[in-house]
Amino acid sequence: MSHAVRVHETGDASVLQWEEVSVAEPAAGEVCLRHTAIGLNFIDVYFRAGIYPSPQLPFVPGLEGAGVIESIGENVDGFDVGDRVAYASPPLGAYAESRLMPAGRLVKLPDDIDDRVAAAMMLKGMTAHYLLRRIFKAGPDTTILLHAAAGGVGLIACQWAKYLGATV
Secondary structure, rough: OOOEEEEEEOOOOOHEEEEEEEEOOOOOOEEEEEEEEEEEOOHHHHHHOOOOHHHOEEEOOEEEEEEEEEEEEEOOOOOOOOEEEEEEOOOOOOOEEEEEEEHHHHHHHOOOOOOOHHHHHHHHHHHHHHHHHHHHHOOOOOOOOOOOOOOOOHHHHHHHHHHOOOOO
């Protein structure tokens, strides 16, 4: 058995409940991972509060985490039991000791990236990438003013933009 934070009704933080849960064996294309760290994000609060609709009640919140692969389903290539991995994507369920996750949504962690850092930066880093490389290609001829430079996305975006040669 494993444990997870579950939400049976939307509301404030008092609706979060620590419960014993079972984790199935991974199906084809899935892995079972044991979390070593999870990310906490505003989107998690939105799901818990009911601002964003959850797929169903009860649910386990969380979209971002890091951990170690404990078992692997069929048709999974590129991962081994014991690999350190991270993710920032659906399905919900990061607020758990262990969980199933589609292997295609995982990235292997290099040895020099701590699990806590990986779990805290994946979603924010992808957002910064989206803003600086997809929405607008920041570079040496770019001047950027970020009004939220003290938050997670803002800190990463400022550092990344500076690395790209932009004036921040």
